[in-house]
Amino acid sequence: xxxxxxxxxxxxxxxxxxxxxxxxxxxxxxxxxxxxxxxxxxxxxxxxxxxxxxxxxxxxxxxxxxxxxxxxxxxxxxxxxxxxxxxxxxxxxxxxxxxxxxxxxxxxxxxxxxxxxxxxxxxxxxxxxxxxxxxxxxxxxxxxxxxxxxxxxxxxxxxxxxxxxxxxxxxxxxxxxxxxxxxxxxxxxxxxxxxxxxxxxxxxxxxxxxxxxxxxxxxxxxxxxxxxxxxxxxxxxxx
Amino acid sequence: xxxxxxxxxxxxxxxxxxxxxxxxxxxxxxxxxxxxxxxxxxxxxxxxxxxxxxxxxxxxxxxxxxxxxxxxxxxxxxxxxxxxxxxxxxxxxxxxxxxxxxxxxxxxxxxxxxxxxxxxxxxxxxxxxxxxxxxxxxxxxxxxxxxxxxxxxxxxxxxxxxxxxxxxxxxxxxxxxxxxxxxxxxxxxxxxxxxxxxxxxxxxxxxxxxxxxxxxxxxxxxxxxxxxxxxxxxxxxxxxxxxxxxxxxxxxxxxxxxxxxxxxxxxxxxxxxxxxxxxxxxxxxxxxxxxxxxxxxxxxxxxxxxxxxxxxxxxxxxxxxxxx
Numbered sequence: 001x002x003x004x005x006x007x008x009x010x011x012x013x014x015x016x017x018x019x020x021x022x023x024x025x026x027x028x029x030x031x032x033x034x035x036x037x038x039x040x041x042x043x044x045x046x047x048x049x050x051x052x053x054x055x056x057x058x059x060x061x062x063x064x065x066x067x068x069x070x071x072x073x074x075x076x077x078x079x080x081x082x083x084x085x086x087x088x089x090x091x092x093x094x095x096x097x098x099x100x101x102x103x104x105x106x107x108x109x110x111x112x113x114x115x116x117x118x119x120x121x122x123x124x125x126x127x128x129x130x131x132x133x134x135x136x137x138x139x140x141x142x143x144x145x146x147x148x149x150x151x152x153x154x155x156x157x158x159x160x161x162x163x164x165x166x167x168x169x170x171x172x173x174x175x176x177x178x179x180x181x182x183x184x185x186x187x188x189x190x191x192x193x194x195x196x197x198x199x200x201x202x203x204x205x206x207x208x209x210x211x212x213x214x215x216x217x218x219x220x221x222x223x224x225x226x227x228x229x230x231x232x233x234x235x236x237x238x239x
Numbered sequence: 240x241x242x243x244x245x246x247x248x249x250x251x252x253x254x255x256x257x258x259x260x261x262x263x264x265x266x267x268x269x270x271x272x273x274x275x276x277x278x279x280x281x282x283x284x285x286x287x288x289x290x291x292x293x294x295x296x297x298x299x300x301x302x303x304x305x306x307x308x309x310x311x312x313x314x315x316x317x318x319x320x321x322x323x324x325x326x327x328x329x330x331x332x333x334x335x336x337x338x339x340x341x342x343x344x345x346x347x348x349x350x351x352x353x354x355x356x357x358x359x360x361x362x363x364x365x366x367x368x369x370x371x372x373x374x375x376x377x378x379x380x381x382x383x384x385x386x387x388x389x390x391x392x393x394x395x396x397x398x399x400x401x402x403x404x405x406x407x408x409x410x411x412x413x414x415x416x417x418x419x420x421x422x423x424x425x426x427x428x429x430x431x432x433x434x435x436x437x438x439x440x441x442x443x444x445x446x447x448x449x450x451x452x453x454x455x456x457x458x459x460x461x462x463x464x465x466x467x468x469x470x471x472x473x474x475x476x477x478x479x480x481x482x483x484x485x486x487x488x489x490x491x492x493x494x495x496x497x498x499x500x501x502x503x504x505x506x507x508x509x510x511x512x513x514x515x516x517x518x519x520x521x522x523x524x525x526x527x528x529x530x531x532x533x534x535x536x537x538x539x540x541x542x543x544x545x546x547x548x549x550x551x552x553x554x555x556x557x558x559x560x561x562x563x
Contacts, residue, residue: 050420074426086421088414095410102411103426151426 002047002155004077007056009046009210016042018210019056024155029177030185031197031218032204033231034207035220040190043082045209048189049073061153075103083160083190085144089133093124096132096143107150117146120176124224127230138169145176156180158189162196163235174200194231198222201236206231242378243508246503255384255493256392259486260447261470262477263399264440266485269414269474271433274334278318278341280467282441286311286448287458288349289363291362300367308445314345315441316434324430343464349460361459364452371453384453391446396486399439403482408435416480472542479556487553492538499537504528 002024009017017039024030032040035165047058049070058065065073077101088096098115101110118125121142128137132143134155141161147157161177164169174196180187181200191197198218206214206227214226221227261279264316268276289310291302322341326333350360370387373380403409408431415432423429451466452458456549457486469492470485514522545552 030456048424050423070423071426071428074424078425079426082424086418087423088417090417090423091410098407099410099422099427102407120336123316147425211255 002048002188003059004043004047005057006060007043007046008191009051012136015016016051016210017046017053020055020207020210020212022212022215023206024188026186028186028203029189029201030209031180031191031192031201031204032188033191033197033204035231036160036192038207041159042188042206044080044082044159044188044190045237047073047078047157051105070104074151077154078157079151079155080157081144081148081161083142083163085137085140087132087135087147088144090131092129092131093135093143094128096125096147101131101146101152101189103151109208110150113150113152116122117149120149121146138165138172141165141169141173142176142233147174154186156187157184158187160176160182160190162191162193168200172198178219240509241515243272243501244264245379246381247497249381249385249389250501251497252392252452253388253493254496255490256388256396257447257451257471258473258490258492259392259396260443262473262485262489263482265467265470266474266477266480266482267412267416267436270480271419271429271436272323272334272425272486273331273413274323275331275338276318276323276341276440277335277338277467277471278345279338279440279444279470280317280344280463280465281345281400282311282318282444282463283448283451283466284458284460284463285345286313286445287364287452287462289445289453291365291458294365294367300369303367304449306439306499307349307373307449308442311445311448312438312441313435315444315560319434319437320368324433327433331523346463347461361457363457364455366453366456370450380413381453384450388450388454391450395443395446399443399482400533402439406430411548413482468470469538472538475542476545476552478552481552481555484552484554491553493542495538496534499534500531502526523537 004022005019007020008015019026020039022030035085044221044226047054047065049065049068049094052064054213060076060078068076073201088099089214090100097114098123101113104110123139124139124142124146127139132140139235145158145161158177161173170193177187177189189197189201198221201218204218204221205212206221214221216224222232261283265276265279268274268279272356276528286307288309290303293306298306318341322337323334324412326337333456333482353360353362364386366509370384374386403413407476407547411422411427412432412435414425415429419429422432454493457464473488473492476491477489501543503526505526506519509519
């Protein structure tokens, strides 16, 4: 469905991605794991067209995304829920959701998806006319995920959805991710919370200094000695 | 005294409306692009010249108004497309300098055209009859143009408020101003939103330009500078980048200016015996009639105080550093 082939991205002189290749199949939940600054978010930003590869290609269902504008990429069916939630604080919950569907024109479908989001997050329905900025961190994360779902994406990109949330809310968000997976959605998930990411994912890629260093089934990776040592805190000091 | 006060309030509302109409255009563009468009004042000037040529050609106000407004909007859109889009995302200083360059080009271009048309640099403004003269309410006399300014301000800003709170395009504009890359991730077409901001700003500047020219009585190619500076101050006082802040700042500025000019020489205006002589002497000493010419100095002092005490303005918010 989504394929990145040898993608390079530069921030000025910094080589943020150095030949990343990965693929996501329909219905899969794929996790990108790795330490802070490894380039996981850069991969998602590049897929969404906020950053341009200096080399390499990105395709989505056969179409070339490499030079497509972000609004076109969203219209093609890729929504991103960005790191740090980035909800529009002065806009209400309803308005945030409305903008999530800005690339669509099917009023009935939009209304149905709004109902679906409220079913997934009943709390949002209670806060419907409240400015997004007045919501708690966890509620804002729910809104950010709901807003991304309003684009009716065929591929959902989730960037660090559990970052900065209280443990109970982290559980809640991973519960939601599992629920979205059960619904058959295709998800590319970036997480620092490696343990839980590997629990919920089908497959995963390990990203280190702008490269993919390891890939495989989530279950296999969980027992990989290198992953255990570096990211799961098993068997000594992480390098 | 009540009449005098009322008269001054009308003046303040009228001036405030013009500042607000101008400040909103600056604020919308700044909110999205972080561009301080000093050429915004020149759109007022373009509007004034379009008015001179269309009214001068014998068109009625009703027929000339669409020409003036649409013509100014076209210039505003061209400005964005030709000058600002290619440098979008450039350092703030580069964008600011570009806006000065755009202003110079518009001013000199207008000068050239007026020369070719055989007109002088300073042109008397052919005020339409409906907007000339005064209206009398009892002992109050109010210039018609002041009423028109106030009404246009309220109506147009009201429509703008409906636009940014009810329509998807308006909400997209606010979202883009709040967080541009998050807005792009929603699939919002940034070019369309930016063009909309320029078009609305230019349309409001066109109306402000027409009303300003009627009040001033004459126009010249450089007339946009003082208004854009005032509008900038209004927007900063309100909270730069915020539409509500710009409107609020515009009216605050209008009231402030009128307050300074109306308090100047108030001691002389008071009828004999209405206040004790000591009070009258105090007022004459501290609020002399000459104070009126210090109006702009007072305004700038207030601006400096606002920047010192509340740099984000009355209702401003901090700008995100991590926006792309």
